[in-house]
Amino acid sequence: MTGTTVPTIVIVPGMREHVEDHWQTILAERLGDAGRTVRTVPPLVRNRLSRDAHVANLVEVMVQITGPVIIVAHSAGVMTTVQWARWHDADVRGALLAAPPDFGTPLPDGYPTPDELAVQGWTPVPRKPLPFPSIVAASSDDPLGSLGRVAELAREWGSRLVELGPVGHLNPASGHGPWPQAEVLVEALEDGRFHGARRPAS
Secondary structure (H helix, E strand, O other), rough: OOOOOOEEEEEEEEOOOOOOHHHHHHHHHHHHHHOOEEOOOOOOOOOOOHHHHHHEEEHHHHHOOOEEEEEEEOOOHHHHHHHHHHOOOOOOOEEEOOOOOOOOOOOOOOOOOOOHHHHHHOOOOOOOOOOOOOEEEEEEOOOOOOOOHHHHHHHHHHHHHEEEOOOOOOOOOOOOOOOOOHHHHHHHHOOOOOOEEEEEOO
């Protein structure tokens, strides 16, 4: 790992409530038990569909951290992260962006409609390269975003694409609690092995 300060891990969940068996919760506990400093962005109790509220929630966590960070975001937390990166700055050594939803096409029933996402500020989705190294971890059968569309976002963000295979939305509802590969990818970001990478993983 480059640098002398160990980065703080910032966990950015989606719009869900706290879920004990979600891989982000498990990852935070494992890293904390290993002596790492981990901060998790708490769930919103109001304005849960508001982009500005989610970004402000992330800002509140970030401003309390001194030193570098590694971001670990999932689902709508990925969109919160890329929206945050448009206006805010921090010493981000890397970001793991797992299972980003495709807000550019209609989501399944039960999720916000395109009009709701637009009114709440989520669209258009930022398309410029992110100002820090990043990995987009994509599922081949994610109901919230096709692999092709997610790969397109990864290219536009300047992210390394890691294809995970058929893992659904990478959440307990799709049969996934622990996700050990997350630790491997976080370590790769810390070591700089994905720095500047802009092509899909083989």
